[in-house]
Amino acid sequence: MGKPDIETTAENRGEDLLIGRNAVSEAIKSGREIDTLFVAKGDRSGSIGPIIGKAKQNGTVVKEVDRRKLDAMCGGGNHQGVAARVAAHEYSDVDDMLAAAQQRGEPPFLIICDEIEDPHNLGAIIRSADACGAHGVIIPKRRGVSLTYAVGKVSAGAVEYVPVARVPNLAQTIDELKAKGLWIYGADMDGERWDKVRYDGPVALVIGSEGRGISRLVRDKCDFIVSLPMRGRINSLNASVAAGILMYEVIKYR
Numbered sequence: 001m002g003k004p005d006i007e008t009t010a011e012n013r014g015e016d017l018l019i020g021r022n023a024v025s026e027a028i029k030s031g032r033e034i035d036t037l038f039v040a041k042g043d044r045s046g047s048i049g050p051i052i053g054k055a056k057q058n059g060t061v062v063k064e065v066d067r068r069k070l071d072a073m074c075g076g077g078n079h080q081g082v083a084a085r086v087a088a089h090e091y092s093d094v095d096d097m098l099a100a101a102q103q104r105g106e107p108p109f110l111i112i113c114d115e116i117e118d119p120h121n122l123g124a125i126i127r128s129a130d131a132c133g134a135h136g137v138i139i140p141k142r143r144g145v146s147l148t149y150a151v152g153k154v155s156a157g158a159v160e161y162v163p164v165a166r167v168p169n170l171a172q173t174i175d176e177l178k179a180k181g182l183w184i185y186g187a188d189m190d191g192e193r194w195d196k197v198r199y200d201g202p203v204a205l206v207i208g209s210e211g212r213g214i215s216r217l218v219r220d221k222c223d224f225i226v227s228l229p230m231r232g233r234i235n236s237l238n239a240s241v242a243a244g245i246l247m248y249e250v251i252k253y254r
Helices: 021-029 048-057 067-073 094-103 119-131 149-154 170-179 216-221 239-251
Strands: 017-019 034-040 061-065 082-086 109-114 136-140 164-167 183-193 203-208 224-227
Touching: 017 021, 021 034, 021 048, 021 082, 034 048, 034 067, 048 061, 048 082, 061 067, 094 109, 094 136, 094 164, 094 170, 109 119, 109 170, 109 239, 119 136, 119 149, 119 239, 136 170, 164 170, 170 183, 170 203, 170 216, 183 216, 183 239, 203 239
Parallel strands: 034 061, 109 136, 109 203, 136 164, 183 203, 183 224
Antiparallel strands: 017 082, 034 082
16 A cells, blocks of 8 residues: 655645645645646656646646656655645735725835745845835746745745735736836846935836846836945845835835
């Protein structure tokens, strides 16, 4: 008799990973928010094919990984060739964020995270967004950390109050925001001093990763590029620190 289809313990796998075909299949059927489906490379036996099909139909990111890597991710649990990373909180929609701003009688204030990979940074950004009254945070569906339990923990509960939208294409989303009247401010090197720019009206603030900053395509779509002065020997700030400084600069104009 084989091992039961179980979720491994938090000590082995982290709280946001479901493992085993039954657990993953039922989570998908129930409509639970699935960030990423991991499948052992080359395994399409039994119910794995239908699980992949349903996940793709729901817009879930599906990744094939080496079985040994999947073993390590699942901490030795009986994954049966499949595991799913679930979201710590339900994702929102960008239009809902704009509607919330309108209901509050405020110009929209959004934070766009471009390829932020560290869950501690994303969690801290969400926490600062709550403190500054931002209407939401936007993250990419790929090439960035998702709304994991680690992000939720670092946010100190702010994920319960700050809507987070996960979009397939940041550049396209920025175009849509600009069409709706938002001004896009990118935080990057070689821009204007952060305190010499006005942040009036509807604002979307773009924060890039520490190593690469904002991607070229996203940078080209920004209306303003703003920079923080660096007087030390390190040429970049932690992404969440930079985001916090700029968020408070925005609320000076509100």
